[in-house]
Amino acid sequence: xxxxxxxxxxxxxxxxxxxxxxxxxxxxxxxxxxxxxxxxxxxxxxxxxxxxxxxxxxxxxxxxxxxxxxxxxxxxxxxxxxxxxxxxxxxxxxxxxxxxxxxxxxxxxxxxxxxxxxxxxxxxxxxxxxxxxxxxxxxxxxxxxxxxxxxxxxxxxxxxxxxxxxxxxxxxxxxxxxxxxxxxxxxxxxxxxxxxxxxxxxxxxxxxxxxxxxxxxxxxxxxxxxxxxxxxxxxxxxxxxxxxxxxxxxxxxxxxxxxxxxxxxxxxxxxxxxxxxxxxxxxxxxxxxxxxx
Numbered sequence: 001x002x003x004x005x006x007x008x009x010x011x012x013x014x015x016x017x018x019x020x021x022x023x024x025x026x027x028x029x030x031x032x033x034x035x036x037x038x039x040x041x042x043x044x045x046x047x048x049x050x051x052x053x054x055x056x057x058x059x060x061x062x063x064x065x066x067x068x069x070x071x072x073x074x075x076x077x078x079x080x081x082x083x084x085x086x087x088x089x090x091x092x093x094x095x096x097x098x099x100x101x102x103x104x105x106x107x108x109x110x111x112x113x114x115x116x117x118x119x120x121x122x123x124x125x126x127x128x129x130x131x132x133x134x135x136x137x138x139x140x141x142x143x144x145x146x147x148x149x150x151x152x153x154x155x156x157x158x159x160x161x162x163x164x165x166x167x168x169x170x171x172x173x174x175x176x177x178x179x180x181x182x183x184x185x186x187x188x189x190x191x192x193x194x195x196x197x198x199x200x201x202x203x204x205x206x207x208x209x210x211x212x213x214x215x216x217x218x219x220x221x222x223x224x225x226x227x228x229x230x231x232x233x234x235x236x237x238x239x240x241x242x243x244x245x246x247x248x249x250x251x252x253x254x255x256x257x258x259x260x261x262x263x264x265x266x267x268x269x270x271x272x273x274x275x276x277x278x279x280x281x282x283x284x285x286x287x288x289x290x291x292x293x
Contacts (some may be wrong), residue, residue, distance in 0.1 A: 006119055008130040014044045014087060015235055018079050022087075024130065026123055028106070029119025030044060038095060038106070043074050043088040049238040050084025056131070057089070059112040061096025061103075092127060136211045138162040139179065141245045146175040148183060161183040162208060164215065166245025168193070173268065190219050195278040203226065218242075 011022035024040035030036050055073070057066030070090040077086070091097040093111040094103040099248025109124020137158040141148055153160050160183040163176045167190075177197055180187050187199040188208070190264045202208075202217035214233040221227055227245060234240040 005082060006130040007126055008040075010042060012042065012044055014085060015046060017046050019043065019077075024127075028123055028124060032147065033274045035068075039125065040092065040094045041090055043090070045074075045077055045079050045082050045086045045088070046084070047079045047082040048084070049234070050082075052085040052087065052235075054131075055086065055088045055094050058087055058091035058093055058097045060110070061093055061099060061101050063102075067091050067097060078259070080088065089131070092131065093124065112176070117236040118262060129285065132191060132282075136161045137210075138164055138210050139185075140164045141166055142175045142179050144175045146179040149175075149179060158185075162215070163187045164230050164243070165189050165193075166229065166243065167197075168274070186215070190226045192221070193226035207233075213240075220244075 008024050008026050010024050014021040020044045024042050025040040026034050026040060027063055028038045053068055057063075057070045067090050071087055074088055074090065093104055093109075095106050096102065096111070099105045105126045107122035109122055111128060114121075114124050114128035115131075116128070117131070118125040119129045121129070136155050137160050139160060139162075142149060142163060145195075158181070163174055163179055163185050165174065165187065172208065176187050179185060180198075187197075188202050189195070189199050190202055191204060193199065193201055203292050204217065204219035206217050207215075208215045212235040214237065216231040216233060218229040218231055220229050228247065230243045232240045232242065245248070
């Protein structure tokens with residue numbers, strides 16, 4: 001079952017360059033206004049590509065140090081000093097901050113005790129859900145024991161959408177079938193993979209949406225015929241990292257000649273893997289989620 005969508009929505013574009021200030025709008029119907037909303041201050045400072053960082057204060061409305069410090073940072077920080085995105089919630093439990101109280105006067109909610117939140121709960125639980133919810137998750141080359149993946153996804157209000165397999169494994173037992181049966185996630189292999197269970201065979205260059213990010217399949221036969229790397233493109237559609245499976249081993253030599261590179265004895269276009277920086281090549285057997293880093 002896919003995770004429920006948060007009712008909160010921002011006035012600002014998180015990915016637009018520069019410094020943008022506004023509110024998260026929390027719908028809240030009261031006697032004087034059926035279409036009222038609670039404003040929660042939010043700021044996004046963006047410049048170029050890079051990691052996304054969330055800074056948050058005011059979980060408790062009567063704890064002012066973090067709120068004051070973040071307010072000063074908002075005023076002082078120039079977008080030119082940033083490489084990536086900084087999202088700031090200076091007073092996350094804004095009703096509590098306005099009342100000068102530890103908990104919200106609307107529902108007596110303690111935001112610090114409300115995570116991971118509830119999209120159908122009271123105002124404080126909805127704020128927590130908006131901050132915590134990651135939406136959709138992908139898992140790459142899962143281990144045999146899948147309980148931890150399911151537990152972590154549930155804790156983070158996330159639905160496991162894809163299970164990406166880089167190749168058939170001879171060195172460990174994958175839990176992809178059990179995980180797919182328990183979650184309804186789609187198992188994705190590269191071209192040429194033949195199985196006796198349901199999978200989706202990705203085409204070379206095919207892309208998969210995962211929340212705001214994109215996963216691109218790059219067919220890299222050599223270690224095995226179906227071997228495929230998965231390139232992660234961030235919210236700005238910029239190359240962020242790649243999951244290589246056993247296409248690249250520690251200590252492998254990559255030979256370049258006439259615009260092509262040799263990987264596992266197979267010539268492939270240099271533009272596919274050769275142009276990636278080495279710090280973008282990271283181990284597999286991890287998961288990918290839409291998250292604030």
